[in-house]
Amino acid sequence: MEKKYRLKMNLQLFAAEDPVNMTLEQALMGSDLLVYSRNLTINNEYLNPLLFPPKETSELTIDVIRSSAGRLPVMAQIAELGTEVEYGSREGLSGTRIEIPKIQRGRYMDERLVRLALQASSSFGLRPQEANQLRNEQLNDAQYAVDSINARKEWIAMQAVSNGAVTYNEGNVKIAVDWGYETAQKPVLTSTDRWSDYDNSTPITDIQGWVEERALKGIKLARSLTSRKILSHLLQNKSIRLQYFGNPSGSAQPPQLNRAQLNAVFDSLGLPQIAINDTQLRTEDKALTNGKVTYTTTRTFADSKFMLLPEGPLGNYLWAKTTEEMLAEIEAVQTGDMGIYVFRDVTKNPIRVRTAGVALSFPAFAWADSVVSATVI
Numbered sequence: 001m002e003k004k005y006r007l008k009m010n011l012q013l014f015a016a017e018d019p020v021n022m023t024l025e026q027a028l029m030g031s032d033l034l035v036y037s038r039n040l041t042i043n044n045e046y047l048n049p050l051l052f053p054p055k056e057t058s059e060l061t062i063d064v065i066r067s068s069a070g071r072l073p074v075m076a077q078i079a080e081l082g083t084e085v086e087y088g089s090r091e092g093l094s095g096t097r098i099e100i101p102k103i104q105r106g107r108y109m110d111e112r113l114v115r116l117a118l119q120a121s122s123s124f125g126l127r128p129q130e131a132n133q134l135r136n137e138q139l140n141d142a143q144y145a146v147d148s149i150n151a152r153k154e155w156i157a158m159q160a161v162s163n164g165a166v167t168y169n170e171g172n173v174k175i176a177v178d179w180g181y182e183t184a185q186k187p188v189l190t191s192t193d194r195w196s197d198y199d200n201s202t203p204i205t206d207i208q209g210w211v212e213e214r215a216l217k218g219i220k221l222a223r224s225l226t227s228r229k230i231l232s233h234l235l236q237n238k239s240i241r242l243q244y245f246g247n248p249s250g251s252a253q254p255p256q257l258n259r260a261q262l263n264a265v266f267d268s269l270g271l272p273q274i275a276i277n278d279t280q281l282r283t284e285d286k287a288l289t290n291g292k293v294t295y296t297t298t299r300t301f302a303d304s305k306f307m308l309l310p311e312g313p314l315g316n317y318l319w320a321k322t323t324e325e326m327l328a329e330i331e332a333v334q335t336g337d338m339g340i341y342v343f344r345d346v347t348k349n350p351i352r353v354r355t356a357g358v359a360l361s362f363p364a365f366a367w368a369d370s371v372v373s374a375t376v377i
Helices: 111-122 128-138 141-163 203-215 228-236 238-245 259-268
Strands: 006-009 020-023 054-056 061-067 093-099 102-109 165-170 173-178 221-226 274-276 280-284 295-299 305-310 316-320 332-335 341-348 351-364 372-375
Touching: 093 351, 102 111, 102 141, 111 351, 141 165, 141 280, 141 305, 141 332, 141 341, 141 351, 141 372, 203 221, 203 238, 203 305, 203 372, 228 238, 228 259, 228 274, 238 259, 259 274
Parallel strands: 054 316, 221 274
Antiparallel strands: 006 020, 061 093, 102 351, 165 173, 221 305, 280 295, 305 372, 316 351, 332 341, 341 351
16 A cells, blocks of 8 residues: 655744644645846835724714814903803714625635645655745735735825825625815816916915915815825926025026925925835736736825825724634734734635635724815816
C-alpha cells in the first residue's frame, strides 16, 4: 500500500490556531510559479477620522439632537429699576434619526487558490520573496475585507460633506440621507464665472462672498478642500495672478502661480489655505465584460467641488459592535478600527475558504450648516 506523507501547515492566512493538513502530492503543483505584480503607489489619505472622530454606540437607531439656535448672542434689554424682566424665546432643537447600516465585503478562495496558499505556506516551487508576496498581497483576504470597508466609510463621509447627502442604490439596498444643505451652501457657478475660464472668473471674490455669508450666521470657515484639478485652475487664473504680481501697466500677463504663491495670496486676504484630496476608489461591476471581472474607478467627491469647512470636527462617525462579534462561536481572524470584524469559514465539498468583513458605521453630521460646497467648473 502506497505510503502517504502528510504535512501540517500552519498557514497564517487561514488562522494562526487552525493548521491545515494536506498531503505532499496535494500541495505540490508540479511546476514553479512566477509571481509578478505592478504596485502603483496611490496616495489615498482618508479624511473621515479628522472630520468625523469615531464614537461608539450600543444602538443601531440613534436620535441625534442638536440646537438650531444661532451662534451669535442675543443682547439683553436695558431697563429701568423696578421693571419686569423680559424673557426671550427658546430657539428650537432639531433632531435627526440615524439608522446605522451594515457595511460588508468578502472574498473567497476556490480550491485552486487554496492550493496556491498552501503551496506558498511552505514555499514549494516558490522563491521566498514570491511566497511572501503571494500571501501578503494576493491571498490576504482578511486585509482585503478591512480595506474595502474602510474605503466605503471614507466614501460615505466625503459624500456627506461634499453633497450634504448620501445616496446609495445597489442591488436591493437603497439608502438616502439628506442633511438639508441650504441653497447658499451649495452654489453652482455658470458661464464665465466658472473657474475654468481663466480670463473672466474671479475665484477670490466668490470665496470671499461664501465666507462672508456664513460669517453673518456666526460661522467661521477656516479650511478649504478641493481637487488637484481645481487647484490647477486657480494657479492659472488671471485675476489671482494679478493679485500676486500686480499690474502696473494695466495690461500685464503675469506667469502662472505656484502653490506657495497662491497660498500667500489667500493668507494675505484672510482666506483659508487650500488642502488637496484626490482619493480614488473602485467598485466591482456586477456584469462581466468579455467573461472577465471589471472595475469602475470613482472618487470620494467630485473633482468639480470647492469646499469651505469650519475648524474642528463636523460630527462623529458612529459605530456599533457587530452581531457577528457578539456571537461567541464566530471567531475573528482580523479586526480593524471602529468595530470592523473579519471572520472565515471553510467548506469541504467543494473546497472553498470564505472570508467576510462586517462593520456597523455611519456619520452623525452635527454641523452640516457650517459647510459650503460649491460646484465651480
